[in-house]
Every structure is written in structure tokens, then in C-alpha cells.
Amino acid sequence: MSDNQQAITEDQRRRAALIWDYHQMHHPLRPVDVAIGLGSHDLGVATHSADLYRAGLFPTLVFTGGNSPTTAKVFPRGEAVHYREHALCLGVPAEAILLEPKAGNTGQNITLSREVLAAAGITPATVLLVSKPYMERRSFATARKLWPDVEILCTSEPLELDGYMKSIGDEKLVLDMLVGDLQRVIEYPKLGFAIEQQVPEDVHGAYESLIDDGFTSRLITT
Template sequence: MFSGGNSPTTRARFPRGEAVHYREHALSLGVPDEAVLVESKAANTGQNITFSRELLAKAGIRVESLLLISKPYMERRSHATCRKLWPEVDVVCASEPLELDDYIKSIGDEKLVVDMLVGDLQRVIEYPKLGFAVEQEVPADVYDAYERLVRAGFDSRLVTG
């Protein structure tokens, strides 16, 4: 199951949507087409989980456990979102081993990467209050660093409103 449409940071790399490109890559590696489901409308993690769950149910696939794969900085939020939206499954999150410097090089914009990290942590903090995820402890020193980064202007990926 591949899930995802486009986001501002992936549009250039995956112009037809993330899930479509991941499917094509899987097929090029020899995965049979009939073994792949594609959900290409999701625009956020909650939609990835909700739309994938619906598509799997429609296909008659009963899910007891799943592996969510995301960028390293998104694992905590992905897990918390899945626990909220699909609490009856056992979920494990994973990501490719990726050093921060390598991720910055792949994006090509150091400030944008820090903005994305800050925005993701904001979601870990705020989404439980909105009912989007289960609550997680954020250590005080991490929260303090988050606040310093926001004050320093790393705020283009913050959710407002």
C-alpha cells in the first residue's frame, strides 16, 4: 500500500504524487502489480492513514498490524496519528537511515529543513489537543529548543489558526 499525493516539498520530485512514484519504483524492483494498492489523494498524515484504511477495507484486506514508513523526523507523529485513527492495529514506524546533512542536501535548503522539523514537532505538541493524534511526552529541553527556533524565525511550516 502506497499512500500520498503531493506536498510543497515533494511536488518537484514526485509530480504525479508520492504514491504513484513509489508504486512505479516497486514495480521496477519486481513487485507484482496485483500486490500493490495505491491511495493518491492524501495530503497529510491523517489522510494517509484514513484513506489507506478505507482502501484496504474496500479491497477486503483485514489489517492486524502495519508498518508505517516515513522520514525519520516524522516517525513519532506518524505513530501518534495512527494510534489515534486506527487504535486496534499494532503499528511499527520505520524510516530510511538518513543523516541530517544528507537530508538537507537532498532538499537543497537548510532553513526549509529546519522549518519542517520545527513544524513537525509543533504538530506532535498540538495535534493531540485537536484530536488528531495521541499525546506524547516532549522533554523540556526539546520544547525549549523548539521555542528558540520559532523565535529565531524557523516558522514557515507552523500550523496557524
Template sequence: MTDNQSALTDEQRQWAMLIWDYHQMHHQVRPADVAIGLGSHDLGVPAFCAQLYAAGLFPSLVFTGGLNPTAPERFPRGEAVHFREHAIELGVPESAILLEPRARNTGQNITFSREVLASAGITPRTVVLISMPYMERRSFATARQVWPEVEVICASAPLEFDDYLKHIGDERLVTDQLVGDLQRVIEYPRLGFAIEQDVPEDVHAAYASLVRDGFTSRLLGP
């Protein structure tokens, strides 16, 4: 990492690791009717989708996501399109992949994927939601709100915090995203976007400390 990318003090790293751990649901990944690869800026998502598909954990896979709202240049033809191409390069057959190229947020990812599956004649009882590691809890809470009748299994590439920092290459960006996703876990139930999640006091304290230290670029607007 460059000096600009090595942005965390030891204390900030401990706070960030606490939030990182909270965001992961620690579900046991097991066979399911279908998987949904949630759009993002991280090609680790389709790579892990391909790994789980090769392991025989699901027969069908939806990639969902339009242009990334914060980095549209990352995948100029949309997240789902690029994710699909990457998964095919990694051995997932085209026939196993459904495409949802319109969603701009997690609620739309799940709602629109449900519609794509229904159009294909698929009504799943169990769904594996595959996301970035720090997005597991928010995607779970969203899915339980907008699609309560399915059993949701959350999964992400099994990376430790430091390994993920190296994978992304920008400590400040990752920490900003951890903080932003935690704010959404806290605030979205009040807006009807997600179910309520218990947030332990130490996680609240970590959040407040990192916000005071300026890790705020992914916070919701006023």
C-alpha cells in the same frame, strides 16, 4: 550545498539534531501484515519500502498521497502514483502494491489506506508505517488516534542527520520541517488528530529557539 543552503549555525544545528532524534521512534522493524508508505516530497520513502519488501517483511504495500500541498509540482500525478512507479522500478511487483491517491494529510493517509486495505479484503493486525525520518513520531501518534486497534511499527531510511541534509540538499528547509512537525506533535492532540506525546523540556527549548531564529515556514497558520 550552496551558501544559501548551508543555513545553520553550530547552535542551530545542535537544536535541530535534538529535534531530529526526538522525531524518530526507534522501533525495531519486524515482519508485519502490511506496510503503508506515507506520501511526501522524498523518494527515499518508496526506496526504503522496496528495501523492506525485498527483505520479506510484509506481503502487501499501500502507497498513499495525492498532490503535495506545499510542492505540487514535485509529483504532478500525485505522491502515491510516483511512489508506486519508483517502487516498481526497484523491483516491487505491481501485484503487491495498493494505491490510495486522494489523501492530503497524515490522518487521511492512514484512514484512506485502511479503507483501501478493507476493500482488498485485508484486515491487518500489524502495520509498518514508512515515512521520512522526522515524520515517524507524528505518524505514530496519528495512527494510534485514528486506527487504535492495529499495532504500529514506524520505520524510515536509516540516515544520520547530516546524511539526510545532504540527501535533501537544503538545511533550512529540513529544519523548517523538523520544527513544523514538532509543532504538530504538540498541538494536534488538542484538536483530536493524534494521541498525546511526552515532549522533553530540552526538545521544547530547541523548538522555541529555532522558532525565534525564524525557522517557521512549516508552522501552522493562525
């Protein structure tokens, strides 16, 4: 951790762990028609997608994502392009990967990936969304709203919160992201972007207290 990064307290870590666990859908993995790797700053999405392909869980993998302010420097050619290159290095054959290089948000990830699949003549009944660990629930809620006629499963790289914070290298940023994604889970259904998800009282309390503690850099204006 660099000198300008904020260390978190054990109590803040405990509250963050409640939100971390809530964000994950805990869906049992099983074979599906296609998987969609959702673009982000986290190359672990591509690694996990490649692992699951090699395990035989799906024949077709879509990588989706253009760029955002968070990812432009890390993935200058676009999130999906870098994900594809990484998966190829991990042994996924080129013919198994479809590319969607334009999406700028989760809704576009779903909508544009669906269009790419349709253009390839693929109409799946089951779709596995591969995301960052704290994005599973939001991606599920978005996909269920925009693609209600398919069965949606979610997964992410199998990491605990402490391991993920070490991989990112900035504990405050991770808590900011956990809080920001939960705000979107709460607020996006009101805007028509996602289906509503019940938030347990202890999770909501942890969310509000972390906002009070200043973990707010990823909040949106509502």
C-alpha cells in the same frame, strides 16, 4: 547550497539534532501484516519501502498520497503514483502494491489506506508506517488515534541529520520542517487529530529557540 539559502550554525545544528532524534520512534523492525508508505516530497520513502518488502517484512504495501503545494511539481501524477512506479523499478511486484491516490494529509493517509485495505479484504493486526525520518512520531500519534485496534510500528530511511540535509539540499528548509512537525506533535492532540506524546524538556527548549531564530516557515496558526 544556493546563494539564497541560509546556512545554519553549529549550535542550531545541535538543537536540530535533538528534535531529529525525538521525531524517530526507534522501533525494532520485524515482520508485519502490511506496510503503508506515506506520501511526501521524499522518494526515499518508496526506496525504503521497497527494500523492506524485498527483505520479506510484509506481503502487502500501500502507497498513499495525492498532491500538495510541496510535491505537485516533483510528483505531478501524485505522490502515491510516483512511489509505486519507483517501487516497481526496484523490483516490488505490481500485485503486492495497493494504491491510495487521494490523501492530502496524514489523517487521510491513514483513513483512506485503511479503506483501500478493507476493499482488498485485508484486515491487518500489525501495520508498519514508512515515512520521512522526521515524520515518524507524528504519523505514529495520528495512526494510534485513528486506528487504535492495530499495532503500529514506524520506520524511515536510515539517515543521520547531516545526510538528510545534504539529500534535500536546503539546511534551513529541513530545520523549518523539523520545527513544523514538532509543533504538530504538540498541538494536534488538542485538536483531536492525534494521541498526546510527551516532549522532553531539552527537546522543547530546542524547539522554542529555533522558532526564536526564525525557523518558522512550516508552522501552522494555532
